[in-house]
Amino acid sequence: MNTHDGLSAIFEQYGNISRPFTHMPPEEALAIAREHYGADGDIRHLPTEKDDTFHIRCASGRGFIMKVEHPCEPREDVAFQTALLDDLKENAPDLPVPRVIRTQHDAPVLVHTDRAGQERQIRLLSYLQGVPLDHIPTSADGRRRIGAQLARLRHALAGFSHPGGDRAIIWDVRRLPDLRALLSLIEDPLHRACAQAAMTRFMDLLPDIGKLRTQILHNDFNRSNILARAHDDETLAGIIDFGDALRTAIAIDVSTAMVNQLPQDVTPDAAAFLSAPRDVLHGYVEHADLQLAEIGMLGHLLMARLLTRALITTWRAGMFSENRAYIMRHSQATWKQLAWFVERDADTISDLFVSDTSFSNRMGCKA
Ligand SMILES: Nc1ncnc2c1ncn2[C@@H]1O[C@H](COP(=O)(O)OP(=O)(O)O)[C@@H](O)[C@H]1O
Ligand SMILES: [Mg+2]
Structure with missing residues (x-):
């Protein structure tokens, strides 16, 4: 496949949510909230990645999030997310997730043709009070709580299944091989070589990743998606x-929470570079087991x-050139972090967390 065909294939499979659409003005959203949910109040549009999201504050003090999905969002995906939240309400009522x-006709999803003529799936969620963790500095203890909460969520979802759960998401790292054509869009030759080396290593590991528990x-589970009670109270x-x-693989979910904790300033010293992600891992293994094969895969x-982030960022910066500076704002740090892993051989990366016997012993890990 040549580069052009490769890029078209990526857009075909993953580009739907990047297609331009007419955004819904807040007054239209509020009219829908009144008519279909009996909800009224102040409404504010919140910036999101791919949909229209509104915060409605009622005079009573109650708050709602109204999600008006991208017109291309598949029905099955929204049904899946809805079923997931309903399942948590039933089976883990103490976990603080939106309801x-x-x-008014008892439907969890409202399918609605908006004033621009687009069919939109609409959901009203309860608003959770709190401060996103990316707005406040996190302590080691706070990071352990993030890991602990992720472990609880894993346990709570262990019995949940739904046909929509097997969807293809570009952010699922198991999809990296699909993104190979994006390598050619990387302009800086050093960055391209680094990404190529990471891709080659990943491809070698893919069969082992396929054997991990899912x-x-x-x-x-990044900090913008986790709320603390207040600026001075890290309670989740x-x-x-x-x-x-x-x-997806349990180890992938854990590594996604850990990657968000890597320092922007990259230091060669492994202990310093990995200290914050390791706090998340320690909190996690206090509450949920990880097998040796999973711990050995975390660094990879x-x-x-x-690599996924670097490739998607490069792709989007090319597609939305007017927004390039915003899209690329963290990319220098991402390239440096990626190089940190690529510069070390694969065995060293496998050992990064396994050799942390303080927790692997405690969990009595077995391969
Ligand atoms: N149920 C909720 N309670 C409180 N705030 C929410 C809720 N859902 C979304 N938000 C706010 O809206 C922002 C964007 O919503 P989110 O679903 O995270 O979209 P994205 O996929 O773009 O990250 C969040 O970062 C948060 O500030
Ligand atoms: Mg978010």
């Missing part, structure tokens, strides 16, 4: 954004997530 509010998982008050949830999965 799906029904319409289940339905959040898979976007909310888990939001199940937009990337799917059935961190590399894979960084």
